Amino acid sequence: MRQKMVQEQIINRGITDENVIDAMLTVPRHYFVPQIHKSKAYYDCPLPIGYNQTISQPYIVAFMTEKLKLSPDDKVLEIGTGSGYQAAILSQIVDSVFTIEIINQLATISHQKLKTAGYANIYCKAGDGYNGWPEHAPFNAIIVTAAPDQVPQPLLDQLAEGGRLIIPVGPTHDIQHLKIYKKERGKIKQKNLLTVRFVPFMRNSDL
Numbered sequence: 001m002r003q004k005m006v007q008e009q010i011i012n013r014g015i016t017d018e019n020v021i022d023a024m025l026t027v028p029r030h031y032f033v034p035q036i037h038k039s040k041a042y043y044d045c046p047l048p049i050g051y052n053q054t055i056s057q058p059y060i061v062a063f064m065t066e067k068l069k070l071s072p073d074d075k076v077l078e079i080g081t082g083s084g085y086q087a088a089i090l091s092q093i094v095d096s097v098f099t100i101e102i103i104n105q106l107a108t109i110s111h112q113k114l115k116t117a118g119y120a121n122i123y124c125k126a127g128d129g130y131n132g133w134p135e136h137a138p139f140n141a142i143i144v145t146a147a148p149d150q151v152p153q154p155l156l157d158q159l160a161e162g163g164r165l166i167i168p169v170g171p172t173h174d175i176q177h178l179k180i181y182k183k184e185r186g187k188i189k190q191k192n193l194l195t196v197r198f199v200p201f202m203r204n205s206d207l
């Protein structure tokens with residue numbers, strides 16, 4: 001089912017980065033999907049992971065990962081660990097992945113799963129990712145998998161020279177734009193990629 005998913009949903013839709021394709025072929029998506037939805041793990045859609053959150057559609061995971069133009073030496077920050085699936089995909093491609101999840105229970109479940117499965121280059125933290133992870137900054141790439149109204153400035157500040165940030169931006173129940181930011185000689189350039197719908201980016205006061 002995973003091979004079929006990669007062929008039909010990833011390769012046939014134009015993803016060409018070999019590292020992304022290999023990661024999607026390798027990581028067992030069903031392991032990160034809750035028991036009641038496991039039979040649907042390779043479907044062409046997001047799925048509920050509890051606490052009103054979702055694991056993103058496979059194509060969106062591949063698309064966002066490819067747009068980050070990752071190399072093996074990169075250090076990556078993810079905001080919104082959720083199921084842990086996106087972190088696992090990143091960990092196959094880069095040197096190290098730092099991931100933050102604001103919902104404590106989801107953080108506990110995904111951290112345990114990643115540890116049990118032996119993903120040794122993923123570092124997890126429970127908390128609000130708005131301020132990034134200054135102790136490990138700068139990052140070559142940052143991926144945000146929940147949508148804020150505005151891009152958090154601390155995340156732009158924590159991009160390394162040449163670093164890329166991919167993030168959905170926009171109101172909760174309206175059109176959001178998937179945006180990519182790049183830091184070049186200290187300056188930030190930005191491009192809109194797609195219209196998307198992500199779960200809201202929360203702050204501790206929303207919980």
Ligand code: SAH
Binds near residue numbers: 055086087199
């Ligand atoms: N990347 C995840 C997608 C999970 S959905 C996966 O592969 O499964 C987005 C996640 O972002 C949710 O779990 C939500 O709780 C989390 N989130 C929302 N706002 C956040 C914030 N400020 N800091 C960290 N995580 C946040």
